[in-house]
Amino acid sequence: MIKLTFALTRLPHLSRAEFQDYWLNTHGPLVASVQAPLGIRRYVQTHSLPTELSEALRASRGAPAEYDGVAELWYDSLEDLARRLEDPAAREAGRLLLEDERRFIDHARSPLWWGQEQVIVG
Numbered sequence: 001m002i003k004l005t006f007a008l009t010r011l012p013h014l015s016r017a018e019f020q021d022y023w024l025n026t027h028g029p030l031v032a033s034v035q036a037p038l039g040i041r042r043y044v045q046t047h048s049l050p051t052e053l054s055e056a057l058r059a060s061r062g063a064p065a066e067y068d069g070v071a072e073l074w075y076d077s078l079e080d081l082a083r084r085l086e087d088p089a090a091r092e093a094g095r096l097l098l099e100d101e102r103r104f105i106d107h108a109r110s111p112l113w114w115g116q117e118q119v120i121v122g
Contacts, residue, residue, distance in 0.1 A: 001041070002078055006071040006112040008105050019068050020047045022104045030100055031073075034093035039084050042074040067110070078114065 010019035023045060031043050047069045048054070054066050075081050084090045101107070 001116070002075050003115055003117060004071075004073045004075070004112060005115060006073075007067040007110055008069045008071060009109040010068045011104055011106050014104060016048070016050075016068055019104055023047075023069065027097075027100055027104065031097065034096065037084065037087060037090040037093045039075055039080055039090075040073050041076065042072070044072045046070040046072070 008019075008023070010016065014022070024047070028043075028045060031040065034040075035043070048066050051066065058064070058066065085094065
């Protein structure tokens with residue numbers, strides 16, 4: 001099992017509330033609707049809490065400003081995903097997701113990466 005982790009920063013014209021509402025109520029259902037062709041095993045959104053709740057914690061570590069949220073998507077393997085993306089339906093699903101992301105995510109400030117979990121506790 002592999003995971004795509006996407007640390008999301010909203011577009012500047014959106015408030016945090018507007019961003020999180022769109023992400024949860026518009027983009028979330030869109031991801032769910034293309035789960036099968038893309039082989040998504042699990043999709044989780046972690047929405048950041050108000051900035052002031054994290055300010056002291058960030059300051060104590062010299063950390064940068066928080067993200068507006070983190071998306072995590074689990075897949076069976078990179079090989080399975082690559083095989084699926086040979087299917088026009090999966091490519092179209094990916095296109096739809098990217099098109100919708102451009103409505104609320106600042107891609108230039110939103111890193112994403114593939115990884116594999118190493119569970120330490122739990």
